[in-house]
Amino acid sequence: MPYVNIKITNENVTPEKKAQLIAGATQLLVDVLGKNPATTVVVIDEVDTDNWGIAGETVTERRKAGK
Amino acid sequence: MPYVNIKITNENVTPEKKAQLIAGATQLLVDVLGKNPATTVVVIDEVDTDNWGIAGETVTERRKAGK
Amino acid sequence: MPYVNIKITNENVTPEKKAQLIAGATQLLVDVLGKNPATTVVVIDEVDTDNWGIAGETVTERRKAGK
Amino acid sequence: MPYVNIKITNENVTPEKKAQLIAGATQLLVDVLGKNPATTVVVIDEVDTDNWGIAGETVTERRKAGK
Amino acid sequence: MPYVNIKITNENVTPEKKAQLIAGATQLLVDVLGKNPATTVVVIDEVDTDNWGIAGETVTERRKAGK
Amino acid sequence: MPYVNIKITNENVTPEKKAQLIAGATQLLVDVLGKNPATTVVVIDEVDTDNWGIAGETVTERRKAGK
Numbered sequence: 001m002p003y004v005n006i007k008i009t010n011e012n013v014t015p016e017k018k019a020q021l022i023a024g025a026t027q028l029l030v031d032v033l034g035k036n037p038a039t040t041v042v043v044i045d046e047v048d049t050d051n052w053g054i055a056g057e058t059v060t061e062r063r064k065a066g067k
Numbered sequence: 068m069p070y071v072n073i074k075i076t077n078e079n080v081t082p083e084k085k086a087q088l089i090a091g092a093t094q095l096l097v098d099v100l101g102k103n104p105a106t107t108v109v110v111i112d113e114v115d116t117d118n119w120g121i122a123g124e125t126v127t128e129r130r131k132a133g134k
Numbered sequence: 135m136p137y138v139n140i141k142i143t144n145e146n147v148t149p150e151k152k153a154q155l156i157a158g159a160t161q162l163l164v165d166v167l168g169k170n171p172a173t174t175v176v177v178i179d180e181v182d183t184d185n186w187g188i189a190g191e192t193v194t195e196r197r198k199a200g201k
Numbered sequence: 202m203p204y205v206n207i208k209i210t211n212e213n214v215t216p217e218k219k220a221q222l223i224a225g226a227t228q229l230l231v232d233v234l235g236k237n238p239a240t241t242v243v244v245i246d247e248v249d250t251d252n253w254g255i256a257g258e259t260v261t262e263r264r265k266a267g268k
Numbered sequence: 269m270p271y272v273n274i275k276i277t278n279e280n281v282t283p284e285k286k287a288q289l290i291a292g293a294t295q296l297l298v299d300v301l302g303k304n305p306a307t308t309v310v311v312i313d314e315v316d317t318d319n320w321g322i323a324g325e326t327v328t329e330r331r332k333a334g335k
Numbered sequence: 336m337p338y339v340n341i342k343i344t345n346e347n348v349t350p351e352k353k354a355q356l357i358a359g360a361t362q363l364l365v366d367v368l369g370k371n372p373a374t375t376v377v378v379i380d381e382v383d384t385d386n387w388g389i390a391g392e393t394v395t396e397r398r399k400a401g402k
Contacts, residue, residue: 190361
C-alpha cells in the first residue's frame with residue numbers, strides 16, 4: 001500500500017530507466033518492510049531544469065556555469 | 068481552507084471531467100467537514116503512463132499486457 | 135489507480151469523518167472517470183493550525199482574531 | 202536541507218521570475234531558520250488552469266467569468 | 269538532486285528500517301540515473317491507519333476485517 | 336491562489352518562526368508574480384530527523400556524527 005514519489009530533473013530519462021526506478025522502489029518496500037507489491041504505487045515527476053532550484057539558483061543556471 | 072491533490076494517469080481527461088472532479092472534491096469537504104468552499108483548493112496532476120507504476124511495473128507495460 | 139491527498143487542519147476530525155472522506159473521494163473517481171476503486175488510494179494529512187497559513191498569517195492567529 | 206514546493210498556475214512565468222522565486226524561498230529559510238542554502242531545494246510546479254480549482258470551479262472558468 | 273517521498277502506514281517502523289529505506293532509495297537513484305547521492309533527499313511520511321484509505325475504506329477498518 | 340509547501344526537520348521551530356515563514360513565502364509570491372495573498376496557502380511539514388535522509392543517511396545519524 002505504500003506510495004512513493006520520485007522527483008527528478010527532466011533530462012531525457014528513457015522509459016526503460018523509469019521502469020527500473022519503479023521496479024527498484026517497489027522491491028525496496030518489499031525487502032525492507034514486507035509490503036505487498038500489488039498495491040505499491042510509484043509516481044515519477046520530471047521537473048524542468050528552470051523549475052528546480054538548489055543553493056538558491058536554478059539547475060539551468062548551474063549547468064551553464066558548469067556546476 | 069482544505070487542499071486536495073488528485074493524481075491520475077494522463078489519458079485524455081476532458082476539461083469537463085476535470086471540472087466535475089474539482090466540483091465534487093470541493094463539495095465533499097463541505098458536506099463532511101463543513102469547510103468553506105471559497106478557500107478550498109483542488110489541484111489535478113496528470114501523470115504519463117510511463118511515469119506511473121503499480122505492482123512494480125509501469126502502467127504503459129500493464130496496458131500492453133492487457134492488465 | 136488514482137492517488138488523492140487531502141490536507142486539512144488538525145481540529146478533532148473523528149475516524150468516522152475520515153472514513154467518509156475516503157469513501158467519498160474514492161466514489162468520485164469511480165463516478166467521474168470510471169476508475170477502479172480497489173487500487174484508488176486516499177491519504178489524509180492533518181496539519182497543525184500553527185503550520186497552516188492563508189493570507190500571510192497562520193490559522194492559529196486567524197482563529198484568535200475571529201476570522 | 203529544507204524542501205520547498207511552489208505550485209502556481211501555468212501562465213507564462215518567465216525563467217527570470219522562476220529564478221527569483223527560487224532565490225527568495227531559499228533566502229527565507231536562511232533568514233528565518235538559519236538553514237544551509239547549499240542543500241535547500243525548491244521545486245516549482247506549473248499547473249494548467251483547467252487542472253486548478255478554487256471555490257469548486259476551475260481557474261479557466263473563473264478567468265472567463267472575469268473573476 | 270533528486271527528491272524521494274515515501275509514504276507508509278504508521279505501524280512501528282524502527283529507525284533501522286527507516287535508515288534502510290533512505291539508503292536504498294538513494295542508491296537506486298545512483299544506480300539507475302547516476303545521480304549524486306550528496307544532494308539526494310529522501311523524506312518518509314508515516315500516516316495513521318485512520319488516515320489511509322484504499323478501496324474506499326480506511327486501513328484501520330481493513331485490518332479489523334482481516335484484509 | 337498559489338500553494339506553497341515547506342518541509343523542514345522537526346527541531347523546535349517556534350510558532351513565531353512558523354508565522355515568519357508563512358508571511359515571507361506569501362509576500363514572495365506577491366512581489367515576484369503579483370499573486371493575491373488572500374488565496375495564497377502555505378503549509379509547513381515538520382519531519383522527524385529519523386525520517387529525513389540526505390546523502391543516503393538519516394539526519395539523526397548525521398547529527399550524531401557531527402555533520
